[in-house]
Amino acid sequence: MTDTTSRDYSETLNLPKTDFPMRAGLPKNEPKILDKWKDKDLYKVMRDQSAGRPKFILHDGPPYANGNIHIGHALNKTLKDIINRSMQMQGFDANYVPGWDCHGLPIEWKIEEQYRKKGKNKDAVPINEFRKECRDFADKWIDVQREEFKRLGIEGDWDNPYLTMRYDSEAVIANELMKFATSGQLYRGSKPVMWSIVEKTALAEAEVEYEDHTSHTIWVTFPVVSGNEALIGKKVVIWTTTPWTIPANRAISFSKDISYGIFKVTEAAEDNWAKVGEEFIIADKLAESVFEASRVDAYERVSDVDVSTIEYCAHPLRGAEGAGDYFDFNVPMLAGDHVTDDAGTGFVHTAPGHGQEDFQMFLDNREAFAKAGTEQVPMTVQPDGSYYPHVPLFEGKYILDRKGKEGSTNKAVIEKLVEVGGLMARGRVKHSYPHSWRSKAPLIFRNTPQWFVYMDKELSEEAKGDTLRSRALKAISETRFVPATGQNRLNAMIEARPDWVLSRQRAWGVPITVFVNKETGEVLKDEAVNARIFEAFQNEGADAWFEEDATQRFLGEGYKADDFEKVDDILDVWFDSGSTHAFCMERREDLSPKRRGLGGDDYVLYLEGTDQHRGWFHSSLLESCGTRGYAPYDAVLTHGFTMAEDGRKMSKSLGNTIAPQDVIKQYGADILRLWVGSVDYAEDQRIGPEIIKTNVDAYRKLRNTLRFMLGSLGHYEGEEVALADMEELELLMLHRLAELDVLVRDAYMAFDSKRVFSTLFNFMTVELSAFYFDIRKDALYCDAPSSKKRKASLYVIEQLFRHLTMWLAPILPFTMEESWGYRYGEATTSVHLQQFPAVSSAWRNDELAAKWEKVRAVRRVITGALEIERREKRIGSSLEAHPTVFVSDAELMGALNGLDMAEIAITSQLNLSADGAPEGAFVLEDVTGVGVVPGLAEGNKCARSWKILPEVGTDGEYPELTLRDANAMRELDSAAV
Template sequence: MTQSASDPDKTDLAEQYRDTVFLPRTSFPMRGGLPTQEPEWLKHWQESGLDGRLVEQAEGRPVFTLHDGPPYANGNLHIGHALNKINKDVINRAHRMAGYAVRYVPGWDCHGLPIEWKVEEGYRKAKRDKDTVPVLEFRAECRAYAAHWLNVQMQEFQRLGVQAEWHNRYATMDFSSEAAIVEEIGRFLLNGGLYRGLRPVMWSPVEKTALAEAEIEYHDHTSTTILVAFPVIQDPTPLHALADVSVVIWTTTPWTIPGNRALAFGPDITYVVLRVDETGEGAMLVPGAKVLVAEALVDSFCREAKVEAHHIVYTLPGSALEGTVCAHPLRGAGYDFDVPMLPGEFVTTEAGTGLVHQAPAHGEDDFQLCRAYGIEVPEVVQADGTYAPWVPIFAGVHVFKAADVVCEALADVMERANSTGAVPRGLVGRGQIVHSYPHSWRSRAPIIYRATPQWFIRMDGEGSLREKALEALEDVTFVPAQARNRLTSMVRTRPDWCISRQRAWGVPIAVFVEKRTGEVLRDAEVMARVVEAFRSEGADVWYSAQPERFLGEGRNPDEYEQVFDIVDVWFESGSTHAFVLGRPGLSFPADLYLEGSDQHRGWFQSSLLESVGTRGIAPFRALVTNGFVLDEQGRKMSKSLGNVVAPQDVNDSLGADVLRLWVMNSDTNDDLRIGKEILKQQGELYRRLRNTLRWLLGGLDGFTDAESLPYAQLPELERWVLHRLSELGGLVARAVETHEWVGVYPALHGFCTTDLSAFYFDIRKDSLYCDGPATPTRRAVRTVLDILHRCLSTWLAPVLVFTAEEAWCARFGRESSVHEQAFVDLPVEWNNPVLDERWTRVRAVRRVITTEIEGARRSGQIGSSLQAQVELTFSQEEAALFAGIDWAELAIVSHVDVVIDPTSSSVYVDAEEGGSLHGAPVVRVAAGEKCVRCWKVLPETGSHPAHPGLCLRCASVVADSKGLARA
């Protein structure tokens, strides 16, 4: 009868042999304590000179350059910053460990409106008029503000574990940077790409400046819609079809009516002259009125104009309208010009009337069409969004408050026309629409299109920048691949690049314009003097020095206009390649640019256009795009919703390594989600990885290279583990080469939890704890644990920068760093797909066995799996397939009997995974006694006279250890 485990004699024996078991020992704790330990590691790296050693190590290696897109220096880091910089850091670290020389120069964007806005906010609170502040004083305050936040962000990036040349960072407000930026402006000036012109640009009336597309965001906005009648005064149509007819347009921007100069029709659209027969309550048209609208939109027009009955007088093609001239509806009140009808390919019948009023100062299509026909572009709206003093009726009114005023004026003229029986003119109908409308992302206020004199970089014409940029993109790798379509389509359709801003904090467009001719001065010597002055004194010199310093001898400063517009910050950041990638050890073009998906219309595009325009090539070989960060419900983060996750809070509660793990466990190609539950899950994933490292370190206690066995002497199980390592090594190597890291670290986590912890470690802990030190199996296990520790420590090091260092130093001491190590070079012979296929089948059989064992445990038949013995029936085919497999070892039972049934079909080979339970393993209580040292139940236990209570294996190990101790 088997003696109970609670037998006093057994308990004494177990105590006697406890110290003979090779239990794991390590200084690597179960809990990481990351919030307190990570700053200590940062301090250690600084004191030990790790960065300097990495620079020395890089000498002679091939160069990998990831050029840092500059974050904006105006506040604490948000979670998007953390995502971006961690992504970059992982790629840089992985390339370094793959054998590249990596110089990562971090940078900051320091000029522009957001910083001006913050400084002006301080003025407003102090009731100080910004316009009374001397420009150099104002710029100095902006510089100080940017410098403060640059330093704050630098420290916060370092806390995230980002390794970079922090002492060598770049900033767009550095004197050398400002000089390089103005030099790039000069390149466009001298090659003819820069010009000044009048055309509509996106304009913020609140901030009183032009905006770039990347500075725009879209929000729902309620707009007033109006139908307006323009009476025909010149009718070239056959049979005078437009006699006594008014052309009706529909617009969502009533404020543009004062800027109207033409009407557009679709040449391929069919139009009708509609006679009003009956009207409903509130209608502005009266019976008998005749109007022109598109045939396809008659019904919707009648509903909006409250026309209840009508009939069609004429039907005519759009092409017949060419040459028609209308009167402005406010003729007689200061709008006494003709309004010609022009063919516009952009006109559709999707909404409105199929006829579009043209205000060339307030729309790109309007501008292009009117310019093509020589029509003036009036400037009726001022920088603050109010109508200019010379605008009849509306002078001083703000455009966003103009709808009522415009409608009132148009309604008045319609009432007068109706009362006199004249052709309809003025307001036909009024409504509202909620639509997506552009807003400034800083002020959150709606923007307008406004034609003002601005500085542009030409996209088309001789040596077309557009075509060169599209051609350059053909050689660029995109990750994800579909991002190529987005950037190319944006470049293909963008208008000329407006690079001027009407502000004070930034790099001025340092050029001169000859007053007599209006021509910009294109003189290389003048530009060289400007660049040199900027390099020594910064961009402030443009405001402090006299113009003759730059113009030189022979030119009268009174004959030139000095331009004080500043350059678009996107041009500045797009120029960073010129003053960063030119440094020693930083290749041009860069191997990689990596930013969020919004940078296809921002930094990616401005960098491309700037570099192609000045150097003829793209500044990057590859572009990697990551998504935006949302909360757990997929909502945008906002303080009002209370769903903001700050990286600083995650550092303080869970540690930066957990945040870094979240980044690399996410699908960064798409939008990411984060919140308390998601971070809690990442904490669990981190704990499992940490436990894997701890198990490896515990099992390697006292390990020396002398224990290692060559590959040929390793058991099949160990060779299978090395095969899995070779697969993962290939995954990491491909990620380094392609920059496609999505899925790599989930695969590593799966390997640690499924292949190692739940399988290999579970099986091999018996040999590790109980076999003798010199036994081949235990040596094989420790050989593989050594390789696993080196591989996992280095593969995890780019992500878990602090934990991997702790795991490395716990074994090798603090004199070296895991970040100085290379990824382990895995022999080709380790990759064995045939072996992997065999062990896939072996593990399927094991799952069937363990399922039966679990059933026996639940029923109370056995306690632990080692109290079981199993009878396993195989067909002859299966017996051959699984020859050499120690099933008792794999199933962690005390004994397995394999029975070969020549008449049996192949259950485990042919069945689906999990198999049919026909011929299922038979679980019985193991025969024999429990070994107090290894806990296996064996008939041989207690048979060694010198070691009662031990199996023969354990008795031999104990005897050997005593002999070694005496020796």
Template sequence: MSKDSDQTGAKDYRATLFLPQTDFPMKAGLPQAEPKWLAKWEAEDLYGRIRAAAKGRPQFILHDGPPYANGEIHSGTGLNKILKDFVIRSQTMMGKDAPYVPGWDCHGLPIEWKIEEKYRASGKSKDSVPIDQLRKDCREFALKWIDVQRGQFKRMGVMAEWAHPYTTMNFAAEATIAGELHKFVDVGLLYRGFRPVMWSPVEKTALAEAEIEYHEKTSPTIYVKFPVVRAGLLKDRPEKSLSVVIWTTTPWTIPGNRAICYSPKMTYSLFEVVDASEGALASKGELLFLSDALADQTASHAKIEIKCVAEVDPSTIHCAHPFRELDPYYGFDVPLLAGEHVTDDTGTGFVHTAPGHGEDDFEIVLKNDPNYPAKHPDAFRVITADGAFAPEVPVFAGKYILSRDGKKEGDANGAVIKQLIESGKLLAKGSLRHQYPHSWRSKAPVIFRATPQWFAAMDKPFRAGKTLRQLAMEGLAATRFYPAAGANRIGSMVEGRPDWVLSRQRAWGVPLAIFVVKATGEILNDKAVNARILEAFKAEGADAWFNSPASRFLGEGKNPDDYEQVKDILDVWFDSGSTHVFTVEQPVDSHWPQADQADLYLEGSDQHRGWFQSSLLEGCATKGHPPYKAVLTHGFVLDEKGYKMSKSIGNVVLPQTIADQNGADILRLWAASSDFTEDLRIGGEIIKANVDAYRRLRNTIRFMLANLAGFEESERIAVSEMPELERYIVAKLAEIDALVKKGYADYDFNRVFNTVFSFCTNELSAFYFDIRKDALYCDKATSVRRRASRTVTDEIFRRVVTWLAPILCFTMEEAWTLRYPNESVHLQLFAETPAEWADPALIEKWNRIRSLRRVITGALELQRKNKVIGASLEADPVLYVEDAADAALFAGLDLAEISITSGAEVATGQAPADAFRLPDVPGAATVFRAAQGDKCARCWRVLPEVGEVPEHPDLCHRCADAVG
């Protein structure tokens, strides 16, 4: 409020006022200021000082889910680290010892794939590079990106043990990971199995479900005729005209076909082709076996008309492979097998079965013959590791399912379809747009391919007779989930998941450091051998497994020729799933804290099938319980329109860019003000809205700093001696304090920020500070009202700045150090709020007063709009209330002060018809009156008393007393 007089020749009283004074600028300049704060914190070892101050407090451990060290951070990664920083800072300020050890996942395909791309760009093949060199290049690549990401995380204001992070490629960590695998051997959960797994032809390795993402893909669809043999169904027709029809979206699997499945719950018939449209591939008179439910649909696709000839029992039928006439390789019979997985929603009712390329396919042949893989090895040698037909597959050898880079269809599907047409075995073809699994790393489609792999058994009893699945489900029941729906999501995944595929056919990672006895196929579980392996890993890293002869680990008395040294690499999810062991439970670095369990895991919701799950299974297998007590998830970051960010679309918003242009505190405010448990949106307009909210909040902080200039403890006044308005604000402080602390305890940062922001904008800026400007500026220093307001403002400042410090870490540090130059707000605890401050009845009373006040301010705004008045101090309104209880609310209060008018009156009864009313405030109305008297040259109130003090004829009584 400017106090310049508008009266010509009037005395200038500005020097007698307590005008706001602060060095806290309105313009934040965050992009320039924040790096200076970071440098100061690092120079002063703020993180170390916080750790020292927190020593001895109850411990809180957030275990960091490790991002991959393979590129710059993106909005999702930035959001994740910012949320973790909110947790660490808030838990610290709530009186916990909350260290934060950041980590990185350094092994696996994300990094190895980048190195392979580098080799290919220089004309080299990965296979031509010695494994030592490949692993060295991967390690150096990871180190480079750890440094880049660390700098980017620091720029976000994230406070952590940056000098001592954990990495999965640390030698001690690699030894621990290998040791955790040995524990799986100890309890009998590790086994080598043979079955179809998701396989990446581009990366030449098995993949687990957690390494898969689904994208739309257009697949060719074909209806194929399998000639019937040995049926004996119709004596008056040659059997060569009879065919069972199957439908598939993977033509390339036809050479791998070994059976056809039907449903025992469906009915099947023999149908004759009675007419064929132009372009149809079937001939009039052909006989086709189809399910009754799908016969018409099949005929429509094949452009034919059919009639039912006879009902048929599929179990009596055997077929020939459609390529039998091409080569003796396809000379086997194709049996029809009953399968519960066959449905009548699409296809023909007969399901093409290639046991080497489908889970259901494999299980059905195994059910009918447990020794099937040993008896029919050719069924599992159709496709090589790179997705090509094997050399021994006639007609199609060397044809690829995908192009070598995985970006396009190969020539396999086309070759199979062409041959089916030439052989007269294709009934119809088309295409289907559907969701299809792709590799998370290469983004290329995957296939199912039966290979020998190492698995962790989910359903083998091992710990007190319980299975890993049972222990995991029990562990989830004992875990707190934020939001609660996460428990159901991960629970359904664990409940239905297959055995865990632990092996990968790669080079960069921790190997399955075990030996297999060649004579028996059993795993060598020798404590001395395992100890030698782990000692070597601790000293030299996992490279020792590839650099050393087997005799180094086997020791004396064991012939290396009797053992197979397993060279497969562990699933990278096993690496990250084991990090709790060497980072939390048995820390390999003396700088890290130790705990039996982490208090919290915090990651994106996709980690229900990723890190949350691998950590759960690893912990339950080796210890019998999860490594975490609670799990918090956040959504994905989308653009402003709700689309996934993509470089090709050009809608990527990088956190580094926001920090450079607007400041990291704006990004942190966005994270706190959004409901991060759902998918979040970010973009230019959203950032602008957050900049505006930040500006409003900053102005509130600035007002407090400006009006606390020179505040001394001698000014402080007890709450019991304060005016009622201050006691109301104190009661609101107590109410907000409880909400904030509960919000932080529940990791509900959205509720924390919005509660504090609403308090600052609605209760403070728009109400309390607006009212108290006059007293703060114009009252004399000793007045109870001014002292009370300064005391309350001090209490507000201490709380608001510390409440917001975990969120706006730079801005609140700036505000705090202006009052306390030798302190950091991040070394403070949330202030204890006296229990006697709470006063729900007083809050309820003032809620009604504020509602009634709106009827006055609404009336004044109308007069201002009509240019009757310029400022509210020119008014002396009458507030009419119909209820005497409303009138009683104002007993002992100055309505003019509350309304920021020069005078005001409360009247009980019915207001005049033309009085101003608000529909949502029944029982109240305002009649406008202009203030009478002269305008005080110092406070600008219009009062009859102005001129009554001879020494100060242009002042009111209060101002005359203030200036002496």
């Protein structure tokens, strides 16, 4: 007989065996994994491996190369990487080519700031010298951002990104512009655009943010001079928050749906601007507020008035001393749909050169304006924000100074109106107002010659209604949007947008490469000229346009340079980025898509923040529809903005910013990626110290589950087990894998990483750690090597590990690569070269799953009862328990037939009864027909498995063990001989 009285049975257990550390050490470990990927040239291996597969092209929206990446960049790039990796592992060739936007104000502004600090004048520097400084600045930040993105684990062609400032990119961008010119879609026109006085350029809507701003507000009177004779001499009152636009007034707009009256001042202070006896025409609803602002003590309503009978008013500055006859034109009264009586006076001061609605009124009423003496939209304000010399009284006065502060114009206009008796009241109002998101200075609407692309001009005589707008709207209807609300948003923007403004009055970017005939004003359309420009840009970049001999060089021998104007305006950077499909996707063989309806099954996705509906999604759509007739993408996915954890906008002044570099340094990139993979990116998401800690805790739980699987698989020798040789619990886990396989694939195809992660995390922590592994630890640790149950469990754990690490690899690439290496050897392969494993249809067993829903319901009642026993310290562990379980529900009892409920509940003993539960039994409200009466296990405690059973002591060779453990020891001791 073997002497077992002093034996340490813990040494005979199959405890988890792995070097996979419990503490991740991600900040130190992740760079090593990045080095491994670099040494193995993982990117190239992935490309070689996926050659010939359908292409999934997540075309990168280019960030600006002008600073370190922020948390929004981290969210954006990580989302892209999760999607790309998941598509790669589902059988696509998901080649990711990163890109950068290198032109335009974001970079040019930085160089100008450096100049200002040095007291240097930008205009005194040769343009190509200045452009080189911009190029060098962008180069520097591209290198910085590239390393920061790589540290996040973003896989892509980092050695060959696309850059808008590369020579071949600039050549294609110019060529795309020349396509618009050649097709007649490009024109030069004069209309009000949002203008930055500080930056001296027009701005696109995407470059504008709206902030609170306090403005002057004035009530101005326009005397009636013709039309209804009974109204002559009475004064129409307008209200505006831009006094500086009064010199540009050319009309008054009214509404046919508003009730107007004639109001007479009956009492007022002697020095009041509104005098006793004066009669004013105002909307009835607004009269009280107007007279209150005017400090009128009393007034009376004289009569109704039909304002449509007024033909003309006089400009309030007509006849002002020093104005000459400049303001002697008539001011027509015009009906407009934009006029309301919500605020103001019920009349809208109309300055066609300084407002979109005002300009539209001019377009809709050209004859009326011309008859009144205004044949063209007046140009009153210069690029620097000062009035042109031809505008009397205000010539040279600035609306804003170079720092964006208020200039002298508002004050001068108000003082002059007081002097001529044209001001009724003044005040100040705080309202939302457009600002440049770079300089933070207020903007103005300014009439200026710019280059536009028609939205509504028919592109061919043959196809009626074929316009850029109609093409874009059709393309939107054919595009998949995630979330679906993005479609309505972009559709509404395209429906309402005016002609596309392409020109900027800057230096750094791709020029508008057209020549204009000085005599006819026509754009030169000559393919040979265009070809020379394209070739020069390919070889020398866009700098070639600004060389001294550029005009004659590009025109060639067929034209005289003196006959043509070379346009030096710069293209809006949104045109640059909107052309990326042309100079990146279409010109790279490894990206060029063969899309649905265009001869192939490749798929193109654009993914950016919601602000890009008016930015990159918008410009890319218009550029592609204008030159190709269709959208450059099959799908558009948008994410929200990242806020602080209290829901406020992140701000350095509030001290609530989260830098991705700091998170990575302290916790590792996978923690940041876990946050990205688990948030609802469709909405604005939050991040902060407490949210990061929550993600760290979730990561630890997940890592511990991986560690347990790896430890268990340290004893697995690769033996497959037939389904017929498995117990129900193993079959249930395989069934769950089959279910999860469908969910994971569907969710990844829907770009829903949150659903993937939350489902897998709950499965690993609830169904595996707290259920399956908890139950099977006894068999894994204590069963004999020949145990079918143990072998089946190890086989199932192998399947669980393979599936889970592959499914989670797109979200947590570092951790899953590390886990994979510990299981299969670092030198063998990478988890990122795997395809999601095919799941056997035989694993799916819905009937078994339904049965085990009932089993687990009964188990919850048992574990609930035992938790109370532990809390009251009547037992230490569940193995000390011997509960009696009363199951009066026949269906539930039927589900338990043939199962070892003591094993499933992790108790040493358990009795089942079909009787009703006695009074005082533990029950759960949501599990009817089940009650539990706790009891203590009887017998002796096994020295190996710690089960308490009467059979302990009955085996003569191993009296300290259960019979199961005794048999296992015989097998182990026999093998050791």
